[in-house]
Amino acid sequence: MRVLGIDPGLTRCGVGVVDVEPNRTARLVDVVVLRSPAGLDTPRRLARIADGIEAILDEHRPEAVALERVFARSDVSTIMGTAQISGVAMLIAARRALPVAMHTPSEVKAAITGYGRADKAQVGAMVARILGLDAVPKPADAADALALAICHAWRTGGVAGAAMVEAGSATTADAAAPTPAQRAWLAAERSAAVSGAARRLKE
């Protein structure tokens, strides 16, 4: 199952594509952080990011799109930009008849690390380990987009038709978390692609 994960943002928008097998092993297809200059007006910034998302969809043809579910944060202007990008991403996906799923940050952290309050470094390290990468994808938006895509494939059991997990509860995910995360560790252990950098992370 090929999933596109989007960590929405107006200044930096992480977009990652992964292939995930039914046995939960995951492979990096592509990852990019789309940017739009703060000097542009918002409509043009949104169009810039939208063009980038469409180019990646055209190139990699994922079966599903996973988006971070945005909650209230302290800074209203940040929420606005994030919600606007989310709206644009959802529109693009809907017009291509792609299923869109929303996952909260704690659902993603729980799925990837086994712990719903993991910090960015822990998520990044696990993403690198799961995908067998030499280094943690930077900036954090890139790792977060990949984590979203992996989380989505794991939570749906790799079935594209089951991709609408829109109402998933963070509490449930936190409680049930260890299983997929532990499986991820096993998958990562088995992966022939585990690199020196990933091995160093274990030490």
Place this chain on the structure above:
Amino acid sequence: MRVLGIDPGLTRCGVGVVDVEPNRTARLVDVVVLRSPAGLDTPRRLARIADGIEAILDEHRPEAVALERVFARSDVSTIMGTAQISGVAMLIAARRALPVAMHTPSEVKAAITGYGRADKAQVGAMVARILGLDAVPKPADAADALALAICHAWRTGGVAGAAMVEAGSATTADAAAPTPAQRAWLAAERSAAVSGAARRLKE
């Protein structure tokens, strides 16, 4: 100058088109409230509203788009839907190279009624009067969209090229408000189309 005003919303999205002359007289071209059923998932709801906005743009070819600037409200889920629709509307406008301007609710109220804290009934009554309509457009989203479009044309002096009033301050608009509003009354008085309903509003 032909302006499309959008009062963004996921459940009801008001869209109004007005023609405004350099002497500030305004004429209704079209007004519609786009709706999306709450039972649909958000991406499809966004696509439904986006299709409606594009159909109106295709039909009426406005020179500028005016959007309500969204601020923090009590209900986070309302902000989200509103911001997502705003993002979608901005993307659509940007891809058609249409200028987009944002006006706050108090800027719109000040421009239309001369008072930045006017209530919905006052805004609706003034919109009907300015446009020479027999009745106040219903629901309020329709009147608000028309008010936005009129406000935009007045604030830019009816010049499409001056349409980027993105950072306009509500305070300034409140202080400077009476002049355009008073002109609006004069324009409405002059209008041959002032109807019985509008006349009743004066009494």
